[in-house]
Amino acid sequence: MRPLRITMEGFASFTDRTVIDLTDVDLFALEGRTGAGKSSVIDAITFALYGRAHRYDARQVSPLLSQSCGTGFVALEFSVGDTVWRAVRVLARTKTSANTKEARLERVREDGSGKVEAASPRSVTDRVGEILGLDFDQFCKVVVLPQGAFAEFLRSTGKERADLLVEILGVDIYRVMGSAARVRNKAAQGRVDIAHARLEPLEGATPEAIKAVHAEIKGYEAADGLLAEAADDLDAIKARGTVAAQERDTATADVDAVAALAIPAGVGTLAAEAAAAKDRIGVADKARREAVAASDALESALAGMPALDRMQRVVDLRAGYQRMVEQGVALKGKAETAAQEADNAQMALDEAERVVVEAREAHEVLRATGHAHRLLAGLHAGDDCPTCQRPLDTDPAVPADDEIAAAAKLLADAEQARKAASAGRDTKVREHAALGARLTAARDEAMRAKTDVAEAEEAIPAPLRDDPGALSAALTERRAAQQQWEAARGRVRQADAALDRARSDAETLNESLASAWKAIDAARDTVSRLGAPALAREDLGADWKMLLDWAGEIMPVLTATKAAAEAKIDKVSQEYRARRQRLVEDLSAIGIHLRTDIKEDPAAAVSRVRTDAAGRIARLRADAERAEALREEVTDAQSDVELTKEVGDLLASKGFERWLIDRVVARLVVTASARLKELSGGQYSLTTDDAGEFAVIDHVNADSVRTAKSLSGGETFLTALALALALSDHVAAHSTQGTKIEALILDEGFGTLDADTLDTVAVAIEELGQSGKQVGIISHVRELTERIPHRILVTRGHDGSKATMQPSALQAA
Incomplete structure (x- = not known):
């Protein structure tokens, strides 16, 4: 993993x-004062x-969100092998805090575009973990090396070293594993129980129980004979019962049919009501007919x-024409008044223009006089005139400046008055023109209205x-x-409605009478098989009395x-x-008992007990089979109980943690020794003494062994750096993917080192930068950062932090 580009806003x-x-x-070096924002680059x-x-x-x-910003974002492009990735996260401020509003991880194509592989904060974090094979804590330990802690680690006691390794390597996972083993032990014991x-x-x-049920089934074989014999007897009894039931049902139906005979209400008056409806x-x-005749006479009139x-229409048009004439007279008066006002306004404008001309002439005279008199300023009677070269008779008079200013004001006032008059x-001219246009339009409209009146009058008698x-009298008549005719038409409609109602009532009564005859016919049909008498069909009431x-x-x-049929049943x-x-009773004798909670058929009982026996088998x-499987489950669970107990007991021991830490230290010494030898040009290698403390072998001085506490500042830095790199490689090697980490950032307190030690540190860092890794240091020591090929200067002002790439002293040379 190697960072390529960091973008922040x-x-x-x-x-x-x-x-x-x-x-x-x-x-490269991240250089800047304390608080400038160097650590924020690592945070990004x-x-x-x-x-x-x-x-x-x-x-x-x-x-992480700038205080003056509502949103912010970070984008990091990094490479893993030949693949370039881009991780982007966007921050947004909420009412009380801030959250990650958007996140995505892209695989960067050759043209710079990206293919999105994750698009939520959680999925981006999970995918990054899959790609790098490191979680957050592991990444911080592998990429950002806490060098100060490893200098302490170098000089620490065995217990302090163990505590630091437990924190950095996450050895406490084995404690978690031991606890998990004990939990699984309880679960396995629970499965056994x-x-x-x-x-x-x-x-x-057991097999004996199955044999006993088979013997029980064999005893049920006699039930088939008992069921067959009883079935014949019961079928004969059922046949006699069916005949008796049919006789009972026929007799019941006859009684019900005769009992149901009853004369409907109102049957006796239906005929009289139908005759009355016909009269209506x-x-x-x-x-x-009378209402129609009256309406027709009025319509003829x-x-x-x-x-x-x-x-x-004639009346309405005459009234409209009269209103137009009156409006025209009013408009004519307004137009004449407007014309007079326009003439008065023109006269006022002429007067204003005259005043302007007079004021302008007076102002020009005063200006000219004042200019000429200024040439004579300071002259007195007897002095030569500068124009004609002759002596002046009297002292020249020079007009005062306030007279010229007053004339100028009078001119300005006159011009303003002229503008207002204009x-x-x-305005008066426009008003007169508008009234003239309205008067012309009114006259035209009145002429058209007069024509409409004449045309409408042609349509009425002369x-x-x-x-x-x-x-007016003809219109009233x-x-x-018209009102009399409309009233007559209303009486016709009322007569039509009355006739329709009379016909509808008569039709309804006739239908009811027909239905009553159908009803008595239907009633007789239900009992005709019993010898009911025939209907005379003259008087409905008399026929109903005969039937009843x-x-x-x-x-x-x-x-x-x-009653006889029911006794037989x-x-x-x-x-x-x-x-x-x-x-x-016969079935009970062979062990087959019918259920008492329901009415069970004997054949169903036989089938039930046989099915039950088969089900029991x-x-x-x-x-x-389940018992055998459970016995195997007990065996497997018991094995888990024994295994998890052993693992839990083993990991619960402090000796295991000490053993694991000793193995890690031994591996670290081997790896760090090789690193130290490489960084020191073959002069030093790392070992441990008999007490298990770190020591350095000085190959230049006859392989003398020196304790860590006796090392100089530069030697301590080289040894601590070698240990830090060894631990970084150890953590990366034990990641889930084994991803090669090609970037290291050394966050060391370089400010306490002397000049010779700084030189040693600089040489070591330069050699480390040539090892194929991307190496960065965070420091504000100028003597050290100037030796780094690429310097990123981080500064902070009132508008925030800035990061600029600065040329180093090496590049400048």
Whole structure:
């Protein structure tokens, strides 16, 4: 993993858009004062990848959003092998805090565009973890090396070293594993107990129990003969019972049919009501003919009168023409007044222009006089005139400046008055023109109205045209006649409605009478098989009385027949119950008992007990199989109990953690020794003494062994750096993907080192930068950063932090 480009805006102290391009940069330094924003660059890398910064709690996002910004974003382009990725996260402020509004991870194509592979904060973090094989904590330990901690680690005691390794390597995972093993042990023991509990009720599923059920089934074979014999007897009894039931049903139907005979209400008056309805039709028809005759007479009278709408049109047009004439007279007066006002306005304008001319002439005279007199200023009587060269008779008089100013003001006032008079004249001229146009339009409209009146008068009789009184009387007479005719038409409609109602009532009564005859016919049909008398069909009421008298005579005979049939059914039912009871007793004798909670058929009982026995055999066999499976489950669960107990007991021991830490230290010494030898040009290598403390072998001085506490500042830095790199490689090697980490950022307190030690540190960092890794340091020590090929200067002002690539002293040389 190698960072290529960091883009920030509205992030931490970087308010404006800032781009740090690390493409083709192997060794760089983040330089700046304390608080300038150097650590925010590292926060941008971890936030783009994992959505959090090491300095803040995982849920704290608001400190990463610039205080003056509502939104902010970070984009990190990085390479893994030959693949380039782009991680982007966007911050947004909420009412009380801030959150990650948007996140995406893109695979960058050759043309710079991106293919989105994750599009939510959680999915981006998970995908980054898959690509790098490192979680957030592992990434911070592998890429950002806490060098100060490793200098302490180098000189620490065994317990301090173990505590630091537990924190950095996450060795406490084995404690978690031990706890998990003990939890699984309890779960496995629970499975054993549950299996035993489930096995206990299955102990009765044995081969002997299955044989006993088979013997029980064999004893049911006699039931088939008992069922067959009883079926023949019961079928014969049922046949007799069916005949008796048919006789009972026929008798019941006859009794019910005769009992249902009843005369409907109102049958006796239907004929009289139908005759009365026929009479009402005649009366209504006569009234309608009289109303139609009266309406026709009025309509004929109307036809001989002038048309109502034509007379009304003449009256309306004459009134409209009169209104137009009156409006024209009024407009003419207004137009004459406007013309007079326009003439007065023109006269006022002429007067204003005259005043302007006089004021301008007076002003020009005073200006000219004042100019000439200024040439004579300072001269007195007897002095030569500068114009004619002759002596002056008297002292020259020079007009005062305030006289010229007063003349200028009079001119300005006159011009302003002329402008106002001109505007007033224009307004009056426009008003006069508008009134003239309205008067012309009114006259034209009045002429058209007069023509319309003449045309409308042609449509009415001549006597009415010249006599308004006659026209008004004719109009009143025509309206009265119209109202009389409309009233007559209303009486015709009322007569039509009355006739329709009379006909409808008569039709309804006739239908009711026909229905009443159909009803008595239907009633007789229901009892005709019993010898009901024929209907005379002359008097509906008399026919109903005859039918009901016959019903009273035959009802006792029908009732007696029904009672005899019911007695016969009772006798057959007793025989059937006795034969069925004998069958039930025979089945009970061979162990087949009918259910008492429901009425169960004997054949169904035989089928039930056989099915039940077969089911018991199937259940016994299934129980036997389940019992065998549970015994195997107990065996497997017991194995888990023993295994998890052993693992839990082992990981619960402090000796395991010490053993693991010792193995890690041994591997670190081997890897760090190789690194130290490489960084020191073969002079030093790392080992441990008999007490398990770190020591350095000085190969230049006869392989002398020196304790870590005796090392100089430069030697301590080289040794601590070698240990840090070894631990970084160890963490990366144990990641899920084994991704090669090609970037390291050294956050060391370089400010406390002397000049010789700084030189040693600089040489070591330069050699580390040539090892194929991208190496960055965070420092404000100028003597060290000037030796780095690429310097990123981080500054902070009132508008936020800036990061600019600065040429180093090496590049300048």
